[in-house]
Amino acid sequence: MKNPYPTRWLQFVFLNIASISFNVQAKNIYSTPPTITHENVSYGEHPNQIFDFWKADVEGPAPLVIYIHGGGFRSGSHDKVYGDKVQQFLKSGVHHASIEYRFRQHAELPAAHEDVTRALQFIRNKADEWGINKNRIAAYGGSAGGQLVSYLAWHDDFANAQSDDPIARESSRLTAVAPRGVQSTMDKGWWVENIPGYKKAFYKAQELSKPGVRDLLKELSIITHISADDPPTFMSYGMSPDSPIPRNKKSVKGWATHHVNFGIALKEQLKRKGVEVHLMYPEKQTVFKDDVAFLLYHLKAVSDE
Template identity: 30%
Template sequence: MGMLMLLAAVVNVTGCSSGEKAQPNVQSAPVPSEEGDVSGEAPASAQPASFVAPKGVKLFEDVEIGTAGNRKLHTSIAIPDTPPESPLPVMVYIHGGGWNHGNRKDALRSISGYVTKRGYVGVSVEYRLTPEAPFPAQIQDVKLAIRFLRAHAEQYHLDPSRIGVWGVSAGGHLASLLGTTGDLPPNQEVTLDNGHQVKSLDLGGTGGWQPYSDQVQAVADWYGPADFTTPEADKYKSLTALLGKKSALSVPDLARLAMPGTYASASTPPFWIRHGDADTTIPHANSEKFAKQLKEAGVPVVDFKIVPGQGHGFKGDAAALSTEEAWAFMDRYVKNRVVTEPILYKK
């Protein structure tokens, strides 16, 4: 495949218990890979193998970026080992795993490839998993990472006005939520699709670098869950854990506040969404509804496709084609973005 960035996707579903719907369980987080289209399956508890950065890449494996609850939060950053002539665009990867497992270090090889093959600074972020904290901890941690990057743009040779985000499965949900809630302050009036008027939660958190913007300039969402209002969604144990051990139908307003489509507006950045029509883990109706919400809200760019024959994780030619389409999208709306007004601080 040479220069082709493929999607390595290995997903399975845990067995049902007590008649409940099995929860999505990403055993090896799907990541854009240089090695092939399907990675070997690994136990969810496995530690990532040690990784040596390739020639031309300087890898900061454990960068402390701020606080998450009562502990420190880290991210991994890959940059060229020789400072570039001008700041580079950024690609942020958010791992999947049903919000309850996964590891940013699974993507070290991939974010290094973002540097050598694509000309981006590569970033893989950590976020608190549901055994540690429920929603909105996960999106707070992702937003903290974006703020940190802007605050340290010069140190890592990155352009703070050109940041894209790429997420798969649960990571796709967080990438999408990041995209639709850029710089959203807490306690804003939000109208839900059930007609309720509620106050927005503190999605930004207080982990650090508060003056800096958490906006991103484009989103690539691979088969992320986006509709928490259906009876089927109510049966997912991973979603129940995300919502503080409450079923989605028992907390309908909270469930909607966790849905990225709730916040879509005409100022939402460009979105690229792909979902397989054979996905039995997250039904493709999730992405169909989300894409419709984006379009109805006036989002100017929504590139959405249902991919025939693909499940929760793409393989073969479909993976290769979709990955190339995603990178072309990011190049257009991130790398080649014309910056008329620098994005550094919140307005």
């Protein structure tokens, strides 16, 4: 299918946020995960269309949590996971998966979004074989990964009941979602007005007139997909609303592009739609200790309907 959105050049212009990888949870470091049950499983033809799956030691269908890594849509790896989190999920009887996707140098956006959608549907199609309860699947991820898990959680279901492909007939919806350091919108005019330290306008008026640009910006602005039927959400950010702008100029852009004001805007919209939402940042705690506690609560507490 021909991509309806702008050329790669335009995507580089309009999505330069993706060039920045910012560690919004500096205290968390990648650690060695448990032994992988199914490693580098292919869900497509491209080398990046793979994922790892860890099976919990449980009898009968069990919930699943999916991790999607960040890296600005240009780098990162599904191999880089928080091993302690994987272990917590497995010990709680929850399977774990980590998804890879095509980067911008491989295919134009929204290829990454299409990939993680397909990967989720592929995993759901493996439910009987791998002992997954397909009605209890959640996801978490940071930065670009946070954008991708939010896209899955809040976008309308991509399931196509009329498709000849059994994978495409599977749902793309989630039970719960926990994005970290995620941006609410790709409208850089909003960024300039609402994000401290972000001084440079993201676009020029003439660029917005190019075919497909406005549609792409809307599609990738996750706040536009929020609706009343969206799953419970837990968001976390690495700074408070009143945190000072970093003195190191090299750190300002990464800090700004993952600012908590994005989360505040998302929380307001989720609340308006009646969606359960929790927002954590330094000096602002929630009823849940962290994203793991939140996801476990919703994966274990929901019914199997």
